[in-house]
Amino acid sequence: MPTEPTSPVWNTFHAGDNLDVLPRLAPASVDVVYTDPPYNTGNDFAYADTFRDGSHADRHAGRHAAWTAMMRPRLEAVRTLLAPHGAVFVSIDDNEAAHLRLLMDEVFGEPNFMAQIVVNLNPKGRQLGRGFATSHEYVLAYARDLSTCAVDGSSAEAVDEADFPLTTDDGRRFRYLPLRNTNKKFNPITAPTLHFELYADPVTGRVSTTEFPGSRALAPVFGDGRPAVWRWSRPRVDERPDDLVCRVIRGRTGERADIFQRDWLVREGGRRKKLRTIWLAEEIGSTDSAVAELKALVGHVFESPKPTGLVRRILATLPDDVVVLDPFAGSGTTGHAVALANAADGGTRHCISINSTEPTRPGSNAHLAGLATVADITRARLSAVADQVGGGLEVVLESPDIR
Template structure:
């Protein structure tokens, strides 16, 4: 029988981490307590930043130990501890392994309570275990839209034209001499070749001001992919000239088109706190005040291979496990997720309490069991940790 998609361990997360093998996970996502005192289930009012950092340090150290050399960690945080967490992650993972500090727009309307600005964002800090070996791909197929590719070929495929010349002036005949050469093209038929042919004109790469440039492709690559190039007349500052362009296809051969992720993630792309509450309510009820949307975690999952071993040791309502099951159902992936949660008592009189949940771990368990029933992937529980 195949390994279940979701496994849940109830207990102290540090003890669970210490029991895991080194390098046994590929991706960690955690949403630790934010040290605000406002979360309904966690008693997360730590006495000062030092106490919060002291709580987090050994857990991040163990997280680094169990993370594979090719892996990465994503940590959600707000303004209260963002600066201290950044320093702590630099200490544990190394400054050279910092990948990004992403702004996540989880509350588009902004928080209207209290004084000051209407905060509408949190942060996502991203570090590699080893940046030189990390397999994280900071791109997503979901960001690619049809309008980015306005042209249509005779066979119906959509594409856009990109200059074949390198537009970065750091690359020129002095810095890249092997890429400065003449090619031949016919602007009437669009045909491009590396050798002369009837009707063709000689074309050398130049910048808009006429200064010598270089091509982005080598001669062998042009010979291999002539149908992906087109020759056209263009209007420049010095008058009309002939230039060569790449046909950049919407659906390239050999894999799905992806677009680099920006460092601002909008609620319209990944969901908001409101949509997260709604999706949790649909599956187990309104029992958690500020869950993360599954869309946020699914975007994180897209940056790693589809068989990634995922770990969330501040599992909260179980968003990460839910997102892993949804991602597998969508693309046939074989991701697995270990969720860990402490049996922290829920607040008396809270929605969770009124719904019959004694601890936050009870909520995590209920959600992941419901996900297994509704989405699939299976569920397992090794038993409580000491």
């Protein structure tokens, strides 16, 4: 009797040093990387390797050099794993943002830089220490090859329904946009084929490329009366005449007739809007909400986790079947976000998480909870996610000393 096919597992976790694990994965097998590496705050970081700076440079320069030397081989390994259409997103704070930007320019190529996103994870601002109350970190985004990158820097959630105040009798929401191109770089000289007369009736609202009874000829002009161009070509006007309307408006020189496009809130395939490069806590969550997410699953066992909303916003720029990699998995936020996204939209994303077997600090919440290594934290969260959200969990023990 044939057996039922099993559903694909949403999460795979590798317990071991990422510098050992990454070369074991198949080249070009990953669509997107999100990771939150250890920040260089002056304390020793877990992934010390042997890349310590042996010079007599000052303490700060040596620490930056050691951190950069730790990150370089890992980013190089990540680049090997990325598919040609892939992309990498790395969280970082001010301590190493400048150094990481230069390093990623070297590894991925400056032309493949996509964005340096400001992430408002602490709306209240850090009140300790000197200077300003820092309320942000960054996410650096690079493509493997910008010309073929699958990232769509837009999202359906960025669309605000309040921007579409008008409603048709059948309940469809829309707004009016001038059919005239308002960008003065486009004019009869730079775009001559888009400067032509349309025929319209401001009483009935009808618009056509050909004259009809009651119509008048209208050419595109700027508010000051200078010639402009339309945003649509003649063939497009003929294809979508019902989406255009002639209206009387009051301009600088008094009332005049002009042509507008009905811009609909929803069309086939859904509406999307470009994401801005400042992501607010109210949109993606904060460090406080991230702590609450983790606490609800396994307790308060990790300092400063990232909110799942941050990763889900990144996932929303990509197809719903991507393979995701997080080589510094920390508390397991990325795997959690992948499971939540799959549960929400029926996607088949798969996340590969890697975390070190570095011991947890004696006396810490994690250590007191019986989580002896940071890998144990990741595994505990992803196991709880599998139980509560679904998708299962495959655990790979990369080092013989793992319990």
